[in-house]
Amino acid sequence: MPQFATKHFGIIEFEDDAGFEFPCGLPGFEQERRFLPIEQPGTKPIVFLQSLTRPELCFMTLPVPVVEPSYQLAVAPEDLRILSLPEDRQPEIGSGVLCLAIISVAEDRPPTANLLAPIVVNLKTRQAAQAIQVESGYSHQHPLVAASGEGACS
């Protein structure tokens, strides 16, 4: 079983097919092609995306429906091609397709989720892309504070 030494999680072991392949990398990280999703009991539902080439590179993400339950995907045809998904219709989150929003945590402002460009994963092929949404109106800095009220009730 492959192993990788990470900065945040120590040495991790994973199945060969557990990683996500980003054929084009991510904007700003074009050379990073393989990430491993990691969930930890204490921080669910956060999904960490750990680079499998750079030990210190790890994104924190949340499943998009957790952030915005009514989220509608609008993936551009070129991204659907990268993901080996049919180009004649929009993928549905949940049915073989995972959709994660990268979270930014800065000192001087509340945490935000990038809903403009979620990470879309074809779970069948494990291909992934950060898919900038077409004419969606979603923000690259969607504040996470709004959801705290709902969470507090449950």
Next chain:
Amino acid sequence: MLVIRRRPGESVLIGGDVEVEVIDIGPTRVKLGITAPKEIVVLRKEVRLTREENLAAARGLAPEKLVELAARFRR
């Protein structure tokens, strides 16, 4: 901001080397053709925003904040 009205087929020149032509106008979208020297980066603005956001997100994981943040979204 400079505002100019253009019809399909008409262009705007920026500096000496950059030309932006309106190729087509649809009901919600405009198709632009951009001619620029190789060293000038032409990007959709969303790509730059996402790039900056990714770089910021990769800077720190702040473990103490994470547990609190995660709890907020747990069902």
